[in-house]
Structure formats: C-alpha cells, structure tokens
Amino acid sequence: MEVKYDLRFGNTAALLFYAIGEKPMKQLDLLDMFFPCLFVVEVEGKEKQEAEFDDVNLRIKAVRYHDSLYVGSSSRVSQILGRLCGTARGNQEKERKTAQLMQKQAASVICTTTDYMLLLQEDIRKYLEVLDDEELEVFVYLLSHFLIKVSEHTEECDPDILFPLDREVFEGIVYNGLKQLRRDTMEGYVNAYLWLLIGSLLRNESGRVLRLYDSSFINVNRTPSENDTLQDRLNYLFHPEEYESVYYGDELDRKYPGIEFYCDQCGAHLNEQDGFDDHMTPWECTACGYENEISEYVIYESQEDMRMGKKPLDPDDIMTAIARRREEVEK
Numbered sequence: 001m002e003v004k005y006d007l008r009f010g011n012t013a014a015l016l017f018y019a020i021g022e023k024p025m026k027q028l029d030l031l032d033m034f035f036p037c038l039f040v041v042e043v044e045g046k047e048k049q050e051a052e053f054d055d056v057n058l059r060i061k062a063v064r065y066h067d068s069l070y071v072g073s074s075s076r077v078s079q080i081l082g083r084l085c086g087t088a089r090g091n092q093e094k095e096r097k098t099a100q101l102m103q104k105q106a107a108s109v110i111c112t113t114t115d116y117m118l119l120l121q122e123d124i125r126k127y128l129e130v131l132d133d134e135e136l137e138v139f140v141y142l143l144s145h146f147l148i149k150v151s152e153h154t155e156e157c158d159p160d161i162l163f164p165l166d167r168e169v170f171e172g173i174v175y176n177g178l179k180q181l182r183r184d185t186m187e188g189y190v191n192a193y194l195w196l197l198i199g200s201l202l203r204n205e206s207g208r209v210l211r212l213y214d215s216s217f218i219n220v221n222r223t224p225s226e227n228d229t230l231q232d233r234l235n236y237l238f239h240p241e242e243y244e245s246v247y248y249g250d251e252l253d254r255k256y257p258g259i260e261f262y263c264d265q266c267g268a269h270l271n272e273q274d275g276f277d278d279h280m281t282p283w284e285c286t287a288c289g290y291e292n293e294i295s296e297y298v299i300y301e302s303q304e305d306m307r308m309g310k311k312p313l314d315p316d317d318i319m320t321a322i323a324r325r326r327e328e329v330e331k
C-alpha cells in the first residue's frame with residue numbers, strides 16, 4: 001500500500017485502512033461508511049443486482065452482496081463514483097454534473113441538519129476507538145504526515161479527474177485539520193479526520209462547512225494575519241511564541257478593544273448586555289446573574305480553547321498590542 005498525498009476522497013478514506021494494515025474497501029462502501037445515507041442508499045434486492053442512480057434523490061441505490069455494496073457494470077454509477085473519489089478520468093459531462101449536484105446536496109445536509117455532523121463525528125469516533133494503541137499512533141502519524149505533505153504542495157487540479165478546490169478552501173481544510181490534530185485528544189483526531197474527509201469529498205462545497213464551523217472570534221489580530229500564507233499560519237499554530245499580538249481596530253474607548261466576553265455560566269454574550277462596560281469587573285450577567293471577571297487574564301484565542309481548558313492568551317502580550325495601537329492613533 002502506498003499513501004498518495006493528494007487531497008482526494010479515495011486517498012483520505014484509505015488512511016484509516018493503512019493504519020490497520022488492511023486494503024481499503026471499495027468506493028461505494030467507503031462513501032457509505034463515512035457519509036451514511038448521503039450518497040448511497042442500500043436497497044433490498046437480488047444478490048447481484050446492478051447499482052442504479054436515483055435522479056430524484058441524487059443517490060446511488062445498491063444491494064449488499066457478500067458484505068459489500070454491489071456496483072455491477074453500470075458505467076454511469078462508476079463514473080459518478082470516480083468523480084467523487086477523484087479517480088475517474090474522462091469527459092462524461094453528465095456524470096460530472098451529477099456528482100457536483102451530489103456534493104452540493106451533501107454540503108447542504110451537513111450545514112442545515114445539526115445532528116448529521118454529530119452523527120459523522122460519532123461514527124468516526126467508533127472507528128478510531130476500536131484501534132489498539134499502536135494502530136492509533138500509526139493513524140495519527142499518517143494523518144499529520146498527510147496534512148503536512150499536502151500543505152506543502154499546490155496541487156494543480158486536473159479538471160478531467162478532480163473538481164476544483166479554491167486556495168482559500170484548501171487552506172481552511174488543512175489548517176483546521178492540523179489545528180484539531182494538535183489538540184492531541186480523541187476528539188481532536190476525530191475532527192481532524194472529518195475535515196480531511198469532508199474537504200477531499202466535497203471540494204469547494206466544503207467552503208460552506210468551513211464558514212459554519214470556524215470558531216476563531218478574537219479580533220486582537222495576531223501576526224500572521226489572514227493575508228499570510230498557509231505556512232505562516234501553520235508556523236504560528238505550532239510556534240506561537242515567535243509571534244506577538246497586533247491590534248488594528250479603532251474601538252479605543254473600550255478597555256479591551258476587539259475582545260468579546262462571554263458568561264462562564266450560561267455562555268451569554270456579555271458585550272451586548274445593557275450597560276456593559278469592560279472597565280467594570282466583575283460584571284453580573286443579566287441573563288443568569290453569574291459574576292464574571294472582566295480582565296486580560298481571562299482572554300482566550302477562541303471559545304473552543306476555553307472549553308478545552310487551554311491556557312488563556314498572554315495578558316502582557318494583549319495589553320502591549322492595545323497600548324501600541326493607542327500610541328499609533330494618538331500620533
């Protein structure tokens with residue numbers, strides 16, 4: 001077995017099988033395994049009944065034969081599968097359009113059905129939990145190696161094989177994947193793998209998922225900013241001590257400009273509450289009455305970091321950034 005470092009569903013889905021030293025399942029089974037009910041529907045039928053495409057529901061209907069979903073000789077179905085998994089070459093425009101519609105529909109389900117994302121996470125967690133320690137270690141290694149390798153090369157997309165992937169979406173997938181992996185928890189591994197699977201399968205349609213799940217909310221802009229390269233952002237992710245905070249905004253009447261505070265008890269957005277002033281501490285949440293500390297010692301990179309018990313940001317670093325901005329503006 002050989003790991004291929006292209007962001008294609010066929011490659012990312014295979015990583016889990018490589019970790020346990022097994023041959024990956026067939027394409028139809030992989031789609032059914034990682035994205036149940038979205039692309040494939042299992043139907044009752046004769047043992048070797050050819051798979052069909054259901055144009056109304058945009059799903060492949062297949063029967064199970066010897067533990068595997070049976071494709072048979074339908075060239076339409078294999079062309080669609082090849083498009084989704086990133087293996088088919090050819091110019092069958094109809095199948096290409098169909099696969100694209102399936103991607104759109106899948107992104108829609110993932111973004112609008114809250115339970116579906118939870119279901120995906122739960123399934124992947126189940127697959128990872130049955131691995132023994134050594135297999136899990138190999139899997140995490142393969143995952144991080146894969147993410148780093150693909151982050152290093154800009155893949156020229158061959159339009160005959162793959163759907164396009166905008167730079168921004170590609171970087172969002174890789175960045176989020178590595179960020180999750182770096183948490184070094186089971187949940188982080190699950191999320192990292194999910195980012196890879198979604199990004200490789202849905203291609204540009206995963207932009208919708210990215211916008212929905214991007215959790216960073218603090219405006220004390222750090223260098224690198226959004227304009228910096230993926231390598232810069234990854235370097236910051238792994239070596240934050242090499243960077244310092246910069247604040248570019250102009251909300252200088254606030255003590256903590258650009259920083260949003262949330263109630264530790266009920267999660268309410270405190271900045272929006274009547275009479276809130278970030279010079280006042282503690283602030284009693286108007287929703288639940290909890291007294292929240294408002295200070296530079298309780299500022300986190302993201303709500304996620306706070307929930308995960310990560311360390312708050314360096315208070316001196318934040319206050320220096322704000323002071324520097326005040327000086328700049330006063331000049």
Ligand SMILES: [Zn+2]
Binds near residue numbers: 285286
């Ligand atoms: Zn509250």
